[in-house]
Amino acid sequence: MRARLSRITAAATGGWRPSAARPSAHALPGWFIAVEGGDGAGKTTQIDALARWLRKRGFDVVTTREPGATVLGAKLREILLHTKDREPVGARAEALLFAADRADHVEKVVRPALERGAIVLTDRHVDSSIAYQSGGRGLPVDQIAALSEFATEGLRPDLVVLLDVDPQVAWERAQTRGGEPDRLEAEPEQFHGRVREAFRSRAAADPDRYLVVDAAEPPGVIIAIVQDRLEELLPLSSQEQAEARAREKALREAEKAELREREARLAAERAEAERAEQRRRAEQEAARQEEERRREQARQEQARRAAEERARYERQKEEERRRADEERREEQLREAGRREQAETDAEHRRQIELAVRQIEARAKGAARERAARELPPGATAAAATAARRSVDQPGSEPDEAGSDVAQSDASASAGIDQTAVLPVDLEPTQALSALPDGLSADRGGVDVDDDDDDDDAPRSRWHLSLGKRKL
Ligand SMILES: Nc1ncnc2c1ncn2[C@@H]1O[C@H](COP(=O)(O)OP(=O)(O)O)[C@@H](O)[C@H]1O
Ligand SMILES: Cc1cn([C@H]2C[C@H](O)[C@@H](COP(=O)(O)OP(=O)(O)O)O2)c(=O)[nH]c1=O
Known part of the structure; x- marks a missing residue:
């Protein structure tokens, strides 16, 4: 999931380059996934589940199989698997017929789908020929590989999912489907043992291109493992990219909105701080003016009191002068009276x-x-x-x-x-x-x-x- 998220982010930012992560050599826009394993391992079950999951994500998915995906392939399948009442097919002819089916399959189904950008999920491909015709039948692996190389023109899957399970378990599962076992299914247990080892050996030789899953696990566990690997491998679908772009756009819009909101908040805070500063200055100025008015009032009061004090002092002095004059006059009168009396x-x-x-x-x-x-x-x-x-x-x-x-x-x-x-x-x-x-x-x-x-x-x-x- 972490890988998927990182890819979503990378795709949304234009940093995702699918070809750089593609382990195969082909340059087609689609993705080629092969599911391999013994008969009854659960290949059909996993392909169906993967196809649903990928289609749900918006991918163009093509499910196919070998042998029998084309008109020719269907006839070859009939020849290869149902030989009842027919002359048995030798190992080399069998190998060539499977190769012929593969060539027709790649030419008519796989390559066209990959060219249009689809994800191709195929039930069996080249590795089945290596496992069955080389591992099972004992044909030289290099010759089988060269034959497949010829049939596919060098086209190789981007990922091979190998559902590895004990052949006995797989055989028992296959019995639940009913019907008669085909010619290869009817091979002895040792045959299927060699097939399994051939699959495992080939996967071990190229771990980047192979995902080996324990197919004894429940189908849900297996699909989760395969999904994780595909999420690492596949790019986002067009739908996912559009959704990612939409999310990214929404994210950018949200970030812009948050930025605008933050700027508005900061502007509001600055304005509020400015208003507060203006209020503070106004209060300071008012306090200063009040202090000045109070001081002026005190000064005037002091001046008034000083004036009153001076006036009071002047009145007092005037009163004292008046009393002194009066006393002097009275004294003069008394003196005159005394003189008159004396006379x-x-x-x-x-x-x-x-x-x-x-x-x-x-x-x-x-x-x-x-x-x-x-x-x-x-x-x-x-x-x-x-x-x-x-x-x-x-x-x-x-x-x-x-x-x-x-x-x-x-x-x-x-x-x-x-x-x-x-x-x-x-x-x-x-x-x-x-x-x-x-x-x-x-x-x-x-x-x-x-x-x-x-x-x-x-x-x-x-x-x-x-x-x-x-x-
Ligand atoms: N992981 C699993 N565990 C148990 N049963 C399974 C599992 N996968 C598939 N089956 C069952 O095994 C049978 C064979 O599965 P199928 O998908 O047809 O195998 P294949 O295509 O490889 O032959 C089916 O009945 C299926 O329901
Ligand atoms: C593609 C391919 C299939 N085979 C065999 C394997 C299978 O037994 C058979 C295909 O049968 P099929 O029913 O499609 O497989 P399954 O039983 O797993 O659903 O063909 C080869 O031997 N060589 C090949 O290259």
Whole structure:
């Protein structure tokens, strides 16, 4: 089967050259197969089976036989095999008659069939003459071979299938066909033994052209062996070649289709890879743009925060400047208030001191007047004069009182109400209650020190303390 497959492949590719494998010398296009063996070996059975098999493969098959395939051959066969009631045929005449049949057979059946390219399957040929007329009858083998060479014009089978079997077995098989044994079949066992040996000897001398098969095997086994050999030998039939070409064409088409499919698949894969690459690049570009946008956003956010921070810082600085200005203004206002308050307080102190001195001066004057009234008349006049001087210059000793009055006049000229001058006969507490509005000198804030130790007139020392005003 392997050989057949290799031939199918070779034929399909145009590499098969039948003549190169042909063991015979003929150059005819057909194939010449001879089946040989003893009587009852199974030749007819195998030829029928081979013919069916070969025809099924598409070959032009011609089955034939020797002797008796032609009109002449049929008459010779009758003479050769059925000699009952006739004069016996001698060995040399027998050999010549078989040769005559063969010559007519080759000329009229075999060669024409081979020339048209048929496979010719013949039941017996030259080897039967070698086996029977030489081996069996004892005629010189070279002369029998030369006679056959003459009859066939040198045509030799491409293959001789020798069905080799014990003559006794073959004889028993032949009996199953019924009928009377022919003249040669009727020969003794030794004869058939020599025939067998002649066949075997000839096959052994040319193994390339002979296939020896054990004919004791079942018909199926034998046909398989012969088929194997013929598959090696024969080319493909026209039908098989056409089928092989069709298969080869289908194979090429399948390969082309597979190639196209593969190329399409590769193209699709390349396109997909390209699309994937484009997607990857697009995603990469999108990611890059997104990253750039994110960075720009972050940069803008950072710039916005920096701007906000700067604005906040500027607002803070502005606020600090505003607060500082406000504090400075408030401080200036407070300072102005303090100065104003200090001036007001100083003015009040001055007025209070003036008032106190006036009160003290008047009190002293009043005391002197009282003392004068209590003195003798001369002393009284002097005291009254002093008292008047004291009255005329209240708030101090006569000299001091005069200057205090002058100061009071100065205060009046500075806008202080002259009506604020206290009456001289007021007690200190009465005088304080008579202070102008805005001045206060309560007992808690003004110490009145009645000191009569160094002065004969009751004298109060006023220590002024001013309540703090809120600005
Ligand atoms: N291999 C075989 N085994 C057994 N019987 C066979 C075998 N081949 C053929 N036969 C039978 O033997 C008989 C002779 O066969 P046949 O083919 O006529 O032989 P041949 O043509 O060689 O004289 C037939 O009855 C056939 O059925
Ligand atoms: C062709 C040939 C046949 N013979 C013999 C062999 C056979 O016995 C006989 C042919 O008889 P046949 O009935 O054709 O053979 P088989 O019995 O095998 O079917 O002729 C020769 O002796 N010489 C030959 O050259």
